[in-house]
Amino acid sequence: MDLYERVIELSRRRGFLHPSFEIYGGLGGFYDWGPRGARLLENVLDLWRQLYVVEEGLMEVSTPTIMPRRVFEASGHLEGFVDPMVDCEGCGRSFRADHLVDNHVDLVADSLSNEELQEVIDGEELGCPECGGPLSEVYDFNLMFGTTVGPGRGQEAYMRPETAQGIFVAYPRLYRYARERLPFGAVQVGRAYRNEVSPRQGVIRLREFTQAEVELFVDPEEKVHDGFDRVSHRKLNLLSSGKQLDGEAAERRSLREAVDEGDLQNTLFAYHLHVVDRFLTALGIPEGDLRYRQHLPDERAHYAADCWDAEVNLDRFGWVEVVGLADRTDYDLSRHSGHSGRDMSALRPLDEARESTVRRVEVDMSSLGPRLREDASPVVERLNERAAAGEVDGGDVSVEVEGSTRVVRGEEYEVVEEVERVRGETFTPHVIEPSYGVDRAVYAMLEKAFRSEEVEERERRVVSLPRALAPVPVAVLPLTDDAEMRHVSSEVARRLRGNGFVVEVDTSGNIGRRYRRQDEIGTPLVVTVDQVTVDPESEGHRTVTLRSRDSMEQVRVGLEEVEASVLRFVQDGADLAEIGE
RNA sequence: GCGGCCAUGGUCUAGUGGUAGGACUUCAGCCUUCCAAGCUGAUAGCUCGGGUUCGAAUCCCGAUGGCCGCACCA
Numbered sequence: 001m002d003l004y005e006r007v008i009e010l011s012r013r014r015g016f017l018h019p020s021f022e023i024y025g026g027l028g029g030f031y032d033w034g035p036r037g038a039r040l041l042e043n044v045l046d047l048w049r050q051l052y053v054v055e056e057g058l059m060e061v062s063t064p065t066i067m068p069r070r071v072f073e074a075s076g077h078l079e080g081f082v083d084p085m086v087d088c089e090g091c092g093r094s095f096r097a098d099h100l101v102d103n104h105v106d107l108v109a110d111s112l113s114n115e116e117l118q119e120v121i122d123g124e125e126l127g128c129p130e131c132g133g134p135l136s137e138v139y140d141f142n143l144m145f146g147t148t149v150g151p152g153r154g155q156e157a158y159m160r161p162e163t164a165q166g167i168f169v170a171y172p173r174l175y176r177y178a179r180e181r182l183p184f185g186a187v188q189v190g191r192a193y194r195n196e197v198s199p200r201q202g203v204i205r206l207r208e209f210t211q212a213e214v215e216l217f218v219d220p221e222e223k224v225h226d227g228f229d230r231v232s233h234r235k236l237n238l239l240s241s242g243k244q245l246d247g248e249a250a251e252r253r254s255l256r257e258a259v260d261e262g263d264l265q266n267t268l269f270a271y272h273l274h275v276v277d278r279f280l281t282a283l284g285i286p287e288g289d290l291r292y293r294q295h296l297p298d299e300r301a302h303y304a305a306d307c308w309d310a311e312v313n314l315d316r317f318g319w320v321e322v323v324g325l326a327d328r329t330d331y332d333l334s335r336h337s338g339h340s341g342r343d344m345s346a347l348r349p350l351d352e353a354r355e356s357t358v359r360r361v362e363v364d365m366s367s368l369g370p371r372l373r374e375d376a377s378p379v380v381e382r383l384n385e386r387a388a389a390g391e392v393d394g395g396d397v398s399v400e401v402e403g404s405t406r407v408v409r410g411e412e413y414e415v416v417e418e419v420e421r422v423r424g425e426t427f428t429p430h431v432i433e434p435s436y437g438v439d440r441a442v443y444a445m446l447e448k449a450f451r452s453e454e455v456e457e458r459e460r461r462v463v464s465l466p467r468a469l470a471p472v473p474v475a476v477l478p479l480t481d482d483a484e485m486r487h488v489s490s491e492v493a494r495r496l497r498g499n500g501f502v503v504e505v506d507t508s509g510n511i512g513r514r515y516r517r518q519d520e521i522g523t524p525l526v527v528t529v530d531q532v533t534v535d536p537e538s539e540g541h542r543t544v545t546l547r548s549r550d551s552m553e554q555v556r557v558g559l560e561e562v563e564a565s566v567l568r569f570v571q572d573g574a575d576l577a578e579i580g581e
Numbered sequence: 582g583c584g585g586c587c588a589u590g591g592u593c594u595a596g597u598g599g600u601a602g603g604a605c606u607u608c609a610g611c612c613u614u615c616c617a618a619g620c621u622g623a624u625a626g627c628u629c630g631g632g633u634u635c636g637a638a639u640c641c642c643g644a645u646g647g648c649c650g651c652a653c654c655a
Contacts, residue, residue: 012592019647022646024645141582197652197654198653198654479615512615516617530614
């Protein structure tokens, strides 16, 4: 059994994670987070929100998972989220049609339509590269799940393949809420859907998954973060595209150095790489199993200016992308603006409003209108242009309109001068996007927390999750099945729950068995109520033991100090020894 | 989507054309009283759908799921 299998087996058994729809045989690419897993996921998302919503001050939104066709026409997913495929009618293998054409013809097949690909395949008489058999027609395989809204034929709609689009389409309102000042950012946590061709890698490749995305709207001329100096000394394992092409490994470098040497394009991007790193490190991913890899030029989406993936080294799958950080430029807003006709720009205020004098004409339309009829409007337009250029002086003017010459008499118009104040210039913001695959992150967390050791010739499995993120932060166990111990235990549990802790009370089986159970669900601290606790004659009356998951050490504390001790241990990361003093 | 291998209680597994077994877990009781101890008992299983057969968990076909290889991964 490899590590992945061991982690999945424990996850199934202990309620972290299991295949969905099991009673009906399951379905590839769908997993349930069970009672422990769902808590863990929520705790991880709370941490994520702490970083982005609380500390970075970004606004969180929540938008539908189903969106009408037009959204994806604009985003490019309808067209671009497809792969042109052909199947071999001999051996049944499937191939990317464009790759096939690329390999045989000196063309950039990316830009070809399916019809053009078909023509090339027919013209070159291409067959199956494996068996030489005949090929099917070129067809599109779109990775979006389609549906309809409303009865009958309804309206064509799709499940979102990323949460980002919901933010982009709401941009005009979000910009207002940000009081029309850049930079600002919106985040969203939610499900996204991709009809993967082959979701083979268990929980690493899901058809429905949890995404947490950040969209930072910035002035393309101001891709800076004023907090960068605070974090610029931090070192990350960076693997630039240049290094990859040279066959080199990632190198631990400071963000400052990477920016100075041009591997990272700006301090905004670098700063957010650091936020990603803080998050993944807080999940307990060791530095050595974490690297930041820049996309190679041909790997990057065509609209992205730059893209780095945070990758975690997993036992079975190797380096797996968990977070993508992309500079999407103005692609998304420009596309949605173009398709919707809505203004998706922002204003860059000038230090001082620029004033300029504009000359235009005021025309007596009651005279000009009846006289020139349909030529009147174009004539006025031309007249205004010429007035602005200072070419009219108030006398009669001849204007060319569609080949004929019309005259505007001096008494029919007047040149006026107006002062126009320009407060700023408009532009389409750029988007910097950190995008998290939360399920992958949580799996990585479980794998890195999983530990197995021999204790007295028996295997002890421990899930050493970060204390504050564990699904059950503390358990209360009566040492034996004694009425008084039980009573005190439930009292302790009640008080801990009153402090906001999820508490498990377990009274079944001997104490060792129960400790092992808590070890496997990752409970960092166990409170044990024993004989001494309930014995008024004993010196330790009204004290309990605290037992640490990671060291298996125990200390005694008074019943009255339990809540404070648990808080210090779980939330502040205090040592057990110092709590026991 | 293709090919190969596979599918037995919660978990890990044995098994065979004729009553499905073990280990661990879980639950109850006894015992024990700080790290999966012991004893007794209990719950719980042949992925699903067809076919062959007197009889199918076993053989055949299909579906679903898993693993490996190919392909795919905006």
